[in-house]
Amino acid sequence: MNPSMRRPLVAANWKMHLVRAEARTFCRTLVGELGAPPAEVVVFPSFPLIDSVVDGLAGMPVAVGGQDLHPRASGAHTGDVSAQQLADAGCTWVLCGHSERRADHAEDDALVAAKAHAARAADLVPLICVGETGEQRKAGKTFAVLERQLAAVLGSEHGELDRFDLAYEPVWAIGTGETATPEIAQEAHAFIRSELARRLGDERGESIRIAYGGSVKPANAASLGAAPDIDGFLVGGASLDAESFSGIIAACGART
Numbered sequence: 001m002n003p004s005m006r007r008p009l010v011a012a013n014w015k016m017h018l019v020r021a022e023a024r025t026f027c028r029t030l031v032g033e034l035g036a037p038p039a040e041v042v043v044f045p046s047f048p049l050i051d052s053v054v055d056g057l058a059g060m061p062v063a064v065g066g067q068d069l070h071p072r073a074s075g076a077h078t079g080d081v082s083a084q085q086l087a088d089a090g091c092t093w094v095l096c097g098h099s100e101r102r103a104d105h106a107e108d109d110a111l112v113a114a115k116a117h118a119a120r121a122a123d124l125v126p127l128i129c130v131g132e133t134g135e136q137r138k139a140g141k142t143f144a145v146l147e148r149q150l151a152a153v154l155g156s157e158h159g160e161l162d163r164f165d166l167a168y169e170p171v172w173a174i175g176t177g178e179t180a181t182p183e184i185a186q187e188a189h190a191f192i193r194s195e196l197a198r199r200l201g202d203e204r205g206e207s208i209r210i211a212y213g214g215s216v217k218p219a220n221a222a223s224l225g226a227a228p229d230i231d232g233f234l235v236g237g238a239s240l241d242a243e244s245f246s247g248i249i250a251a252c253g254a255r256t
Contacts, residue, residue: 008039008232008252012239027056029242038253054090065093071114083122109152117158134172173214189229218247
């Protein structure tokens with residue numbers, strides 16, 4: 001598959017930022033800026049903001065997702081949220097295995113896989129995050145870490161996922177201002193692509209999008225997005241400003 005046949009994916013991960021008034025302002029600004037986007041666009045607000053964002057983006061070509069989910073469909077899990085609850089709130093996507101969940105909540109690869117399958121059971125699309133820390137990269141373990149993380153998802157005891165996309169996030173570049181060069185990012189994305197093809201077959205492996213996440217800004221989005229295996233972005237800090245986020249979306253226009 002020609003890389004240009006994979007429609008770019010641009011996702012905003014707000015993390016634990018913004019309150020309802022700020023979220024509504026973001027949505028109004030994005031609606032005015034967006035037009036016909038050259039990418040599939042998703043916003044991942046924190047749980048209390050989902051209703052405001054769903055309402056604020058109603059009728060727009062922008063999907064909404066949850067930042068996390070519990071692998072169980074329901075139960076006594078205080079502070080957690082289920083896939084069905086996310087879907088009922090208007091979400092169609094969910095993040096699985098973000099590096100901050102792996103680090104802050106000790107989420108392992110098996111749990112990430114279980115969450116991805118729980119998402120599909122509720123018809124949510126999981127955006128599964130993989131990536132290495134700075135220490136792992138310095139030790140030359142980048143590919144080994146990526147292979148392990150992918151193996152858990154692609155070889156899960158729950159069976160094969162029928163639909164998902166991936167986000168490669170070099171942990172050393174998240175929130176640090178340090179961005180992987182297009183060459184470094186492409187090398188990791190190409191390895192991920194080869195693992196997808198090896199495990200799922202060439203055709204399926206070529207169809208899955210691999211977004212890049214790590215200090216993406218309007219200024220570097222075009223150069224990163226020109227790499228053949230970078231299929232869009234998972235945006236953190238720059239996604240808190242609607243004009244900045246729309247600039248990153250616009251940078252994907254050369255790919256389509």
